[in-house]
Amino acid sequence: MVNEGKLIVFGPVPSRRLGKSLGINNIPPKICTYSCIYCQLGRTNNMQINRREFYKPEEIMHAVEKKVKEARERGEPIDYLTFVPDGEPTLDINLGKEIEMLKPLGIKIAVITNASLIWKKDVQDDLDKADWVSLKIDAVNQNIWHRINRPHGSLKLGKILEGISEFAHTFNGELATETMLIRDVNHNTKELEDIADFIAGIDPKKSYISIPTRPPAEKWLIPAREYDINIAYQVFKERGLDTEHLIGYEGNAFAYTGNVEEDLLSITSVHPMREEGIKEFLTKAQAGWNVIEKLIKEDKLVEVEYKDKKFYMRKFS
Numbered sequence: 001m002v003n004e005g006k007l008i009v010f011g012p013v014p015s016r017r018l019g020k021s022l023g024i025n026n027i028p029p030k031i032c033t034y035s036c037i038y039c040q041l042g043r044t045n046n047m048q049i050n051r052r053e054f055y056k057p058e059e060i061m062h063a064v065e066k067k068v069k070e071a072r073e074r075g076e077p078i079d080y081l082t083f084v085p086d087g088e089p090t091l092d093i094n095l096g097k098e099i100e101m102l103k104p105l106g107i108k109i110a111v112i113t114n115a116s117l118i119w120k121k122d123v124q125d126d127l128d129k130a131d132w133v134s135l136k137i138d139a140v141n142q143n144i145w146h147r148i149n150r151p152h153g154s155l156k157l158g159k160i161l162e163g164i165s166e167f168a169h170t171f172n173g174e175l176a177t178e179t180m181l182i183r184d185v186n187h188n189t190k191e192l193e194d195i196a197d198f199i200a201g202i203d204p205k206k207s208y209i210s211i212p213t214r215p216p217a218e219k220w221l222i223p224a225r226e227y228d229i230n231i232a233y234q235v236f237k238e239r240g241l242d243t244e245h246l247i248g249y250e251g252n253a254f255a256y257t258g259n260v261e262e263d264l265l266s267i268t269s270v271h272p273m274r275e276e277g278i279k280e281f282l283t284k285a286q287a288g289w290n291v292i293e294k295l296i297k298e299d300k301l302v303e304v305e306y307k308d309k310k311f312y313m314r315k316f317s
């Protein structure tokens, strides 16, 4: 849940999840409840769990109104106003008030949160006001949670998971989850199965699996490889979850350009394709298997196996 700008409002930027998104940076860098090993903003030196005011809600409102007006004058559409700060957005005690103030602009509102404070009733009430909420679920096992998210000392994973379940059952908007995969930390199948079981229990609209695509806080970190990402995808799918990869690619995976290679790379960056699916795709496009061989040779596509079946994925590493 980080962005690269230091302004209160930035964008609109294209987002695969949210279309054209105007980002709202309601937390100054970098105040967070976690210090994730993969955070692209470095380690958290200002760790907090008490909610407070960082900006006046009116200040945020005016900054958003100004950007929306400018975008509208340019004829540029905005699909979502997204709280995606350089820290944890629910630390902002005015979050609910800000969402209420922004609603008259007639644009849907999204919040991307690490969910660490969701056990607080007031945080749930604030998130309830949004149209789309993404919750971070990198681990459901205490040790792994400590290793990957390095939480504030007074946070309890059990309470957070309970809070997530409570919220998921009452939230009327669109719920998404995001799981970051780190090799040798949370990529093992047992933990993935436990994460997927938990996520299946809260029944989100979408579950995203991601890997770090920008320099992480800890240089020793190794992102999961295609093989591991495919396993995670299959484990999630086996539980009926609508799963996609979120791996630094923000194009439209489902808009066919007519260029077979580009289309295959777009689709396989979002989810692995089975061998049969690829064959069907190639037949429709009147192309041959040589396209796949070429993409593999060029190191753009990779073949991975899961339960004796072959899958093809865009190469990330």
Ligand code: SF4
Residues within 6 Å of the ligand: 001, 002, 032, 033, 034, 035, 036, 038, 039, 040, 041, 044, 086, 087, 088, 114
């Ligand atoms: S939740 Fe993790 S990734 Fe997000 S800002 Fe905090 S430390 Fe960084």
